[in-house]
Amino acid sequence: MIAEIGLAALWLAAALAVLQMVSGALALRSAEGEANPLAIYARPAAVMQALLAGLAFAMLVWAFAVTDLSVKLVAANSHSMKPMIYKLTGTWGNHEGSMLLWVGVLALSGGLIALFERRLPERTMGATLAVQGFVALGFYAFLLLSSNPFERLPVPAIEGSGLNPLLQDIGLAFHPPTLYAGYVGLSVAFSLAMGALLTREVNPTFARVMRPWVLGAWVLLTFGITAGSYWAYYELGWGGWWFWDPVENASLMPWLAATALLHSVAVLAARDALRTWTIMLGVLAFSMSMLGTFLVRSGVLTSVHAFAVDPERGAFILVLLGLYIGGAFTIFALRAGAVAEGKRFSFSSREGALVFNNVMLSAILAIVLLGTLYPLVTEAFDVRVSVGPPYFNPASAMFAIPMFLVMAVGPLLRWKEDSPRRIRFEVLLLAVILIGVIGLVSFFGQFALLPLLGLGLAAALGVAAFLPLRGRKLTRVPVATWGMVLAHFGIAVSLFGMASEGAFTQERLAAVAPGGSDQVGDYTFTLQSVNPVAGPNWTAIEARIAVSRDGGTPVILTPQARNFWSPAQSTSESALLTRWDGQLYAVIGNQAADGRWQIRMWWKPFVTFIWYGGLLIALGGVLSIIGRVRVDMKRRKAVSLGDERRADLEALGTAPVPAE
Amino acid sequence: MIRVLLAFLAALIALPLSAQDTMPPAPYAYNQLDDPALEAKATALMHTLRCLKCQSQSIADSDAPMAGDMRHQVRSRILAGESPAQIRAWLVARYGDYVSYTPTVSASTWPLFAIPALLILIVAAVLLRRLGRRRADAGDAS
Numbered sequence: 001m002i003a004e005i006g007l008a009a010l011w012l013a014a015a016l017a018v019l020q021m022v023s024g025a026l027a028l029r030s031a032e033g034e035a036n037p038l039a040i041y042a043r044p045a046a047v048m049q050a051l052l053a054g055l056a057f058a059m060l061v062w063a064f065a066v067t068d069l070s071v072k073l074v075a076a077n078s079h080s081m082k083p084m085i086y087k088l089t090g091t092w093g094n095h096e097g098s099m100l101l102w103v104g105v106l107a108l109s110g111g112l113i114a115l116f117e118r119r120l121p122e123r124t125m126g127a128t129l130a131v132q133g134f135v136a137l138g139f140y141a142f143l144l145l146s147s148n149p150f151e152r153l154p155v156p157a158i159e160g161s162g163l164n165p166l167l168q169d170i171g172l173a174f175h176p177p178t179l180y181a182g183y184v185g186l187s188v189a190f191s192l193a194m195g196a197l198l199t200r201e202v203n204p205t206f207a208r209v210m211r212p213w214v215l216g217a218w219v220l221l222t223f224g225i226t227a228g229s230y231w232a233y234y235e236l237g238w239g240g241w242w243f244w245d246p247v248e249n250a251s252l253m254p255w256l257a258a259t260a261l262l263h264s265v266a267v268l269a270a271r272d273a274l275r276t277w278t279i280m281l282g283v284l285a286f287s288m289s290m291l292g293t294f295l296v297r298s299g300v301l302t303s304v305h306a307f308a309v310d311p312e313r314g315a316f317i318l319v320l321l322g323l324y325i326g327g328a329f330t331i332f333a334l335r336a337g338a339v340a341e342g343k344r345f346s347f348s349s350r351e352g353a354l355v356f357n358n359v360m361l362s363a364i365l366a367i368v369l370l371g372t373l374y375p376l377v378t379e380a381f382d383v384r385v386s387v388g389p390p391y392f393n394p395a396s397a398m399f400a401i402p403m404f405l406v407m408a409v410g411p412l413l414r415w416k417e418d419s420p421r422r423i424r425f426e427v428l429l430l431a432v433i434l435i436g437v438i439g440l441v442s443f444f445g446q447f448a449l450l451p452l453l454g455l456g457l458a459a460a461l462g463v464a465a466f467l468p469l470r471g472r473k474l475t476r477v478p479v480a481t482w483g484m485v486l487a488h489f490g491i492a493v494s495l496f497g498m499a500s501e502g503a504f505t506q507e508r509l510a511a512v513a514p515g516g517s518d519q520v521g522d523y524t525f526t527l528q529s530v531n532p533v534a535g536p537n538w539t540a541i542e543a544r545i546a547v548s549r550d551g552g553t554p555v556i557l558t559p560q561a562r563n564f565w566s567p568a569q570s571t572s573e574s575a576l577l578t579r580w581d582g583q584l585y586a587v588i589g590n591q592a593a594d595g596r597w598q599i600r601m602w603w604k605p606f607v608t609f610i611w612y613g614g615l616l617i618a619l620g621g622v623l624s625i626i627g628r629v630r631v632d633m634k635r636r637k638a639v640s641l642g643d644e645r646r647a648d649l650e651a652l653g654t655a656p657v658p659a660e
Numbered sequence: 661m662i663r664v665l666l667a668f669l670a671a672l673i674a675l676p677l678s679a680q681d682t683m684p685p686a687p688y689a690y691n692q693l694d695d696p697a698l699e700a701k702a703t704a705l706m707h708t709l710r711c712l713k714c715q716s717q718s719i720a721d722s723d724a725p726m727a728g729d730m731r732h733q734v735r736s737r738i739l740a741g742e743s744p745a746q747i748r749a750w751l752v753a754r755y756g757d758y759v760s761y762t763p764t765v766s767a768s769t770w771p772l773f774a775i776p777a778l779l780i781l782i783v784a785a786v787l788l789r790r791l792g793r794r795r796a797d798a799g800d801a802s
Contacts, residue, residue, distance in 0.1 A: 214663050238721040301715075347791040355790055370775050383768045386710045388718070388761025395776055399783070500676040507703065509692050570721070587724075589690055598690045 003071050005152040006059030006323040014050035014140035020045035020133030027126020042129040043114040043577050050111025057104040064091045070156035073149050079162035081537050089172040090163045096149035103139045105184040113188050128195030138320040146316050162566035165505050171231030179224030183289040185217030193282030202275040202339050207268035212625050218258040219621035225251050226614030237572035237587045239602045244392040246301050250292030251371040260361040263354050273342040287325040294321050346417045360403035363513030367395045392433045404457045408464035434460040447503045454499025459490035479627030487620025494613025511596040521603030543571035543588040559588045583607050672698045688735035689728030704733045705744040
């Protein structure tokens with residue numbers, strides 16, 4: 001029954017998406033200021049659709065929670081012996097479930113904007129909801145026609161096949177939902193951009209409406225990527241935190257586009273410039289989300305040929321992709337000419353710096369896109385090439401380094417026009433820090449160029465982030481400005497972590513007999529014992545390793561090598577010792593024939609700063625949303641207060657005047 | 661989830677192998693070279709070689725037996741005095757371009773280098789058009 005309710009809710013939601021699309025589109029046909037009688041259904045349809053999609057998702061979670069083995073998806077991906085938390089998170093640890101989550105978030109964002117957004121003209125709002133409904137419809141069709149999560153088995157399974165052990169981790173509770181919410185939150189930016197383009201309402205009001213959505217999606221993406229990176233770091237057992245893997249790139253590309261978009265939207269809101277840019281980036285950001293979904297969900301990454309053999313799902317998403325992205329860019333090409341570019345500004349102005357960085361972000365996006373798709377293209381022609389870090393790092397640094405340099409001084413410039421001479425002291429200061437740090441570090445050792453540059457840039461950016469506060473009264477600085485300062489500082493912190501990990505990591509692989517010791521960095525480690533341990537659905541061998549820094553008090557680390565029995569698979573659970581200046585990373589490997597154990601140890605100085613930086617960036621985004629929304633509320637309150645006062649005055653004016 | 665899912669797929673591929681793989685790993689699969697300079701050289705090279713049995717992992721990031729064998733090859737060849745370039749060439753001759761994460765300019769990879777070069781030109785053109793002309797306009801106006 002549960003599964004049938006979910007399926008019915010999904011079909012109803014799809015039907016409402018049609019209603020939302022038609023009703024929203026009819027708003028476009030009504031004359032200015034007049035409401036089309038059929039256009040009033042768009043908002044309720046969007047809200048109802050969000051509730052139904054939410055219900056469908058809740059039903060699937062329920063089926064997983066009670067391990068309903070008559071549902072095919074549950075039988076294939078869950079197991080009655082799994083801990084409850086992984087039963088729940090396992091709902092989206094598979095293709096159908098994660099697509100349902102995707103669609104659920106899409107419907108939820110459509111519902112939220114329909115419910116709360118009252119500032120836009122009704123025609124623009126109608127067009128926006130129509131586009132949102134159109135996008136949702138395609139993905140409902142995808143779910144219902146090719147990936148039905150509620151399919152029943154003719155005969156219920158006796159036991160489920162279990163969830164991949166690597167996914168049986170708390171990371172699965174955070175990473176996919178936040179990442180998906182970010183991906184799909186960008187759909188609102190897309191719909192708003194198309195709505196504004198169709199009704200030629202690209203102006204600061206529109207930008208102020210769009211901004212919290214872009215910021216919100218961007219915060220979630222930032223958090224999702226940060227969480228995913230840390231998860232991969234501790235779960236995969238080799239200490240890597242970013243692999244330039246196609247699936248990672250699929251999440252990085254929307255983030256790059258969203259970063260460019262949120263800066264562009266800020267310019268549009270504050271200065272009424274960069275109108276077409278903002279629209280284009282809005283379309284691009286969600287296009288990258290959909291492309292990412294295609295890459296991850298179509299199976300094209302496992303092998304282009306496997307995709308060609310069983311192309312149903314992939315081809316479906318590909319058609320949707322062509323329809324939405326192609327359609328959006330066609331409308332953009334037809335309409336962009338009608339949207340004036342907006343206010344002008346000079347090169348040395350804050351807008352100028354933002355344009356420069358938007359172009360750089362787009363260029364990095366192009367590099368990542370090229371490096372990700374190129375191997376797929378050649379594979380289709382039976383030529384296999386690999387594109388990895390040795391390509392991505394320098395190619396993206398080529399654009400990232402100028403971007404960081406401009407980012408350091410951009411916030412110091414004034415809007416519209418400024419003279420570079422006004423900020424020469426700051427520029428000089430930052431140049432001294434940059435060159436000083438690079439000089440100092442290279443004096444103490446031989447390091448690769450990119451980590452070296454990264455360290456210098458991180459130091460300069462860290463100082464530069466706070467320069468906009470110089471000479472201002474800190475208690476009077478707007479919350480949104482604090483958000484910017486924090487996010488930019490987060491970039492510096494993250495960059496410092498990456499460069500430091502790249503430059504200073506120390507590795508020790510050793511075969512150690514119980515009782516034996518070895519050394520990594522400042523740490524001495526002793527393998528005390530290796531014992532078998534058992535968990536709810538796994539058995540493991542666990543090493544007790546005592547580590548002490550410079551002969552200090554030893555701390556016990558217990559890395560495990562786990563064997564899960566359903567599905568039968570082994571994973572290594574690394575043990576981490578976190579200190580303020582880095583992390584010690586320990587893994588236990590196999591036992592050699594002579595009875596010694598393989599131990600892998602890394603000392604990674606300041607590696608944690610990578611993720612602290614990510615969190616700071618996300619926090620900066622949150623502050624920015626709070627600040628913007630507060631200012632908007634104040635403004636709205638002031639406007640309504642003014643209206644009331646005017647109405648009062650009018651009422652007074654028409655009041656009977658006492659004679660003589 | 662991203663990486664983890666992939667590793668899962670990789671593990672699925674590697675699973676039947678590891679089940680049959682009763683041979684102990686090669687000596688240098690999990691042991692470092694004694695000379696830190698040589699080891700650093702080997703590590704740098706290993707990070708740029710693809711583990712052929714895995715999905716998007718370098719041989720320095722993988723527990724697959726084949727990655728272990730390849731690490732052994734890299735370390736023992738570095739120890740024997742071969743240069744990283746020679747080892748890479750040897751592996752490419754054996755397994756094809758696919759094994760190397762460092763693409764080189766060839767008939768099948770030239771767009772990987774031509775497009776970024778073109779991109780620099782486009783970026784320069786866009787910036788000049790958007791920012792350069794404005795400056796000229798501002799100059800005219802003043």
